[in-house]
Amino acid sequence: IRRSCKCKFLLSSVQGNVYLVVSFVNRIKDNAGMLSNFEVLDFLSESQQKSQGKRPNGRGQNLATVTYETTEYLSKTPAAVQNPTCIENFLKAIAPFNLTKAEKLQLVNLRPMSQVELQLIIEEIDERFSDNKIEEILGIVSSELPPSSPPNDENPVGSDHQ
Amino acid sequence: MFVLAELEYIIRVEPRRFGKDMKREVRDELNRKFANKVLHSVGLCIALYDITRVGDSYILPGDGASHTKVRFRVVVFRPFVDEILVGKIRSCSSEGVRVSLGFFDDVFIPHQSLQHPKRFDQEEQLWVWQYESEGEPHDMFMDLEEEVRFRVVQETFVDTIPKDGQTSS
Secondary structure, three states, rough: OOOOOEEEEEOOOOOOOEEEEEEEEEEOOOOOOOOOHHHHHHHHHHHHHHHHHOOOOOOOOOHHHHHHHHHHHHOOHHHHHHOOHHHHHHHHHHHHHOOOHHHHHHHHHHHOOOHHHHHHHHHHHHOOOOOHHHHHHHHHHHHHOOOOOOOOOOOOOOOOOO | OOEEEEEEEEEEEEHOOOOHHHHHHHHHHHHHHOOOOOOOOOOEEEEEEHHHHHHHEEEOOOOOEEEEEEEEEEEEOOOOOOEEEEEEEEEEOOOEEEEHHHHHHHEEEEEEOOOOOOEEEOOOOOEEEEEEEOOEEEEOOOOOEEEEEOOOOOOOOOOOOOOOOOOOO
């Protein structure tokens, strides 16, 4: 049976390895909602736990690889110490500032600690907020979202004590 | 960084898998097909998030396997333009810097987009940020494996559909 087909190609992002799969994929919605790093980390960790008990599936290598690499990356970001409560509290506290969804998402994902970092995330920050407001935003970020590593102490990193 | 994409796909379940748990078969097959693969105009598929709808299964003439239309959502890595991301420097060349996020390696910063003033150190094959502080220039080397923050400016999907070959008569 010959029939003309509309094909989409799938290409792996792993450098050096290219996996080509011809398939018929229908894209219903390219963006059905944004996910925070925490939501993704939580979801992947949960599915990793669920599949740990089961027998290893030889053909599930791609899923295992990308899940592992993604959780490795995310566990080194602020998402690793977040929970739904603190994110909810943060969003409530930051609501009066009328930030865009993208700005709020990045504040949660990146947990900026300085004005420089904040300037990257919030567009035209000097036009929209006074210095006091900027300090306030940083304050809310630092108080509602937990820090990812212990706060810096006096000792500089990398000093050798004989 | 991540979005949910809703897709629809026809799952092919082989006869030897009939009788096994349908949900698990569908889930495994979808993960097999999509995990760690880049879907054009969608992004890098990480893992199946949930299944929205499972249609009726059909058996087509000439093939003993059943074909089921499934609608589902996938966790996809797709940063939006202007998003700030953190990655590690993978390699430097005179063209620019290659950055990796571990699960995704194809981030490229062309040298024009690097901070000014800068120079490319031929000996070390590294880019250097010539930071000026109090009138004195300091060389900040962009070493490999160092973390960098970058802003997404553009996304490119490479279309790899093979071109039509000459058909021999």
